Amino acid sequence: MGATERRSGVSYENMAYNILVVCTGNICRSPIAEVLLRDYAQRRQRDIQVKSASVLGLVDKPAHRHAQAVAKEAGLDLSRHRSQPVTPELAEWADYVLGMEIQHSSKLRARYPDLEDKLLLLGSFGGMVEIQDPLGSWRRRFRITRDELQRCTQAFLDQLPRKG
Amino acid sequence: MIVLLLACASPGTQSSTTPGLGQPTLLAGQASLSVDYWRKRATLRVQTFQVQESVLPEDRQGVAMGDCAKIQAKATGEGMVFEAKQVSAMCPGHTLTIEDQHSGATSWRLDPMPQAGLVCTIAIEGVSEKLPPLPNSPAIAQQGRTLSWEPVGADEVRLVSLASQNESGVCRLPDLGSAKLPRSMTRGDILVTWHSARLAEIQKRPMSLSATAGTWLVETP
Numbered sequence: 001m002g003a004t005e006r007r008s009g010v011s012y013e014n015m016a017y018n019i020l021v022v023c024t025g026n027i028c029r030s031p032i033a034e035v036l037l038r039d040y041a042q043r044r045q046r047d048i049q050v051k052s053a054s055v056l057g058l059v060d061k062p063a064h065r066h067a068q069a070v071a072k073e074a075g076l077d078l079s080r081h082r083s084q085p086v087t088p089e090l091a092e093w094a095d096y097v098l099g100m101e102i103q104h105s106s107k108l109r110a111r112y113p114d115l116e117d118k119l120l121l122l123g124s125f126g127g128m129v130e131i132q133d134p135l136g137s138w139r140r141r142f143r144i145t146r147d148e149l150q151r152c153t154q155a156f157l158d159q160l161p162r163k164g
Numbered sequence: 165m166i167v168l169l170l171a172c173a174s175p176g177t178q179s180s181t182t183p184g185l186g187q188p189t190l191l192a193g194q195a196s197l198s199v200d201y202w203r204k205r206a207t208l209r210v211q212t213f214q215v216q217e218s219v220l221p222e223d224r225q226g227v228a229m230g231d232c233a234k235i236q237a238k239a240t241g242e243g244m245v246f247e248a249k250q251v252s253a254m255c256p257g258h259t260l261t262i263e264d265q266h267s268g269a270t271s272w273r274l275d276p277m278p279q280a281g282l283v284c285t286i287a288i289e290g291v292s293e294k295l296p297p298l299p300n301s302p303a304i305a306q307q308g309r310t311l312s313w314e315p316v317g318a319d320e321v322r323l324v325s326l327a328s329q330n331e332s333g334v335c336r337l338p339d340l341g342s343a344k345l346p347r348s349m350t351r352g353d354i355l356v357t358w359h360s361a362r363l364a365e366i367q368k369r370p371m372s373l374s375a376t377a378g379t380w381l382v383e384t385p
């Protein structure tokens with residue numbers, strides 16, 4: 001469906017929520033959250049678009065091998081993921097921006113003041129504040145992170161009102 | 165395969181250290197500025213010890229310069245007897261927020277993220293000392309097992325990686341601009357840090373002052 005397509009006088013523009021998940025490098029947490037959200041939305045028959053990006057500005061890096069492994073354990077594929085920075089276009093595109101740490105929100109808020117109303121801490125949907133970076137840790141830590149992300153993304157989606 | 169991720173201006177550390185010193189040193193205290201450019205965290209820690217016999221868990225653990233070794237993971241403060249002292253700290257142009265404070269151990273978070281050259285000053289019982297300037301964290305290129313970078317004049321470069329559940333692998337290298345990764349570090353993420361350190365005497369007791377900056381080399385599939 002085209003972005004500006006209209007049917008019967010009803011705008012179908014952006015009928016799906018656009019969700020941008022952000023972490024430090026876009027190689028560990030946010031790629032996992034992205035595929036978890038997409039998978040859960042599909043199972044709940046929710047129409048959302050999900051992308052992920054980094055505040056650090058890494059470009060075209062694959063997901064961390066442990067991230068790929070723990071995603072695979074959950075039946076999800078990260079093998080084709082490539083990192084990308086948050087851009088003005090992505091910031092504009094998103095209805096909601098889910099950050100992992102307070103510093104992500106601060107950085108994005110400073111860079112894109114208009115994002116203020118879109119910024120959310122993903123951890124807050126799972127009874128946490130921040131979801132810590134597992135970089136440098138064992139796969140077991142990545143597994144814990146994946147489970148935290150799963151809990152939080154599911155709670156976020158469950159609370160997301162239906163559009164239209 | 166390990167690929168350099170953050171070349172440009174990325175430093176970072178995960179623990180305060182006392183680089184540049186020789187063998188495990190008996191210290192009465194330690195002040196360390198640690199900057200992790202990957203995690204975007206900068207921390208200044210000041211610890212004062214009750215007895216000089218304390219061997220610091222955060223010291224080099226006896227790893228000789230130019231050598232690599234496995235060290236046991238220890239909880240912060242393990243093996244140390246702190247002594248409460250009146251401490252304060254100042255880093256020009258930065259806001260210091262206390263993150264953790266116990267008797268004899270205080271940590272501040274710095275905001276904004278410090279850049280190379282920052283000189284913090286600490287004061288213990290009214291006696292102040294400057295920390296070494298924060299070293300630069302240069303771009304690192306990797307070819308096979310060889311790392312190369314532009315030397316920044318740091319006292320040493322350190323590589324840290326997980327070795328097992330309770331151990332970390334640590335290498336101490338001169339800041340010469342190139343180094344070969346040990347075989348034990350060809351898998352997994354590696355924290356690469358540049359350190360500057362010196363010893364000072366505060367109230368006639370030796371104190372380690374250090375500044376550390378670095379970032380992560382992230383293993384990619």
